[in-house]
Amino acid sequence: MIALKTPAEIAIMRENGRILAQILDKLCEKVRPGRTTQFFDNLAEMLIREAGAVPSFKGYSGYPASINASINEEVVHGIPSLERWLEEGDVFSIDIGLLRNGMHVDMATTVAVGNVDDIARQMMDVGERSLWEGIEQVKIGNRLSDISHAIGSCVEAAGFHVVKEYVGHGIGKALHEDPQIPNYGPPGHGMRLRPGMALAIEPMIKIDSLPTQVQADRWTVVTGSGGLSVHFEHTIVLTDDRAVVVTLGGDEKA
Numbered sequence: 001m002i003a004l005k006t007p008a009e010i011a012i013m014r015e016n017g018r019i020l021a022q023i024l025d026k027l028c029e030k031v032r033p034g035r036t037t038q039f040f041d042n043l044a045e046m047l048i049r050e051a052g053a054v055p056s057f058k059g060y061s062g063y064p065a066s067i068n069a070s071i072n073e074e075v076v077h078g079i080p081s082l083e084r085w086l087e088e089g090d091v092f093s094i095d096i097g098l099l100r101n102g103m104h105v106d107m108a109t110t111v112a113v114g115n116v117d118d119i120a121r122q123m124m125d126v127g128e129r130s131l132w133e134g135i136e137q138v139k140i141g142n143r144l145s146d147i148s149h150a151i152g153s154c155v156e157a158a159g160f161h162v163v164k165e166y167v168g169h170g171i172g173k174a175l176h177e178d179p180q181i182p183n184y185g186p187p188g189h190g191m192r193l194r195p196g197m198a199l200a201i202e203p204m205i206k207i208d209s210l211p212t213q214v215q216a217d218r219w220t221v222v223t224g225s226g227g228l229s230v231h232f233e234h235t236i237v238l239t240d241d242r243a244v245v246v247t248l249g250g251d252e253k254a
Contacts, residue, residue, distance in 0.1 A: 004196030017246025056097030
């Protein structure tokens with residue numbers, strides 16, 4: 001069942017998105033070789049709580065941290081650790097969410113650690129572009145799979161592959177709500193988009209076409225070949241007249 005958001009709830013999500021975007025920007029500014037992933041988790045939790053919010057992820061289904069900190073072949077759900085160091089040439093994906101005044105927001109980005117190779121740079125460019133291709137389809141009257149198709153088409157045209165085991169989702173009073181939003185598939189299917197919907201759109205892309213695997217920690221998802229993966233995400237709400245990307249901070253746009 002889709003939980004449509006009221007104007008008051010959308011206003012809260014817009015403010016929460018602005019706060020979360022500022023926090024993620026501060027984390028990205030600190031990315032450099034030699035930092036542990038635990039450093040970023042500690043900083044994220046401190047900044048989230050200073051903003052009067054709580055981390056959406058910490059304790060969710062037993063998850064032990066405030067962010068997902070995923071490096072290179074790690075697709076998502078990488079657990080921060082004092083034993084995991086960033087190195088020159090890595091790609092580092094940070095997935096983060098917060099809950100404030102009863103409403104969640106969620107976002108992710110992938111950052112280069114120092115100088116990365118051409119393939120890594122291309123993957124990051126394609127991953128971010130595919131996210132925006134999907135967001136362009138968030139229009140009243142479009143169907144849910146129009147988003148999926150736009151993302152998958154962009155990724156496949158560039159010679160990469162979408163992760164099929166994990167999807168975007170609705171968001172609001174719960175971190176994960178209906179509907180699920182795959183990052184592939186034909187257009188013109190599924191429910192029609194309508195005002196009050198809030199969606200977390202999150203393409204995860206990889207070099208190989210193999211199934212992903214879950215590591216022994218029961219959280220960290222890795223690519224089948226050990227090749228690179230990148231992850232980008234925004235939270236979008238549909239108002240009566242447009243889509244608003246709330247996790248762009250003060251630069252919201254349709």
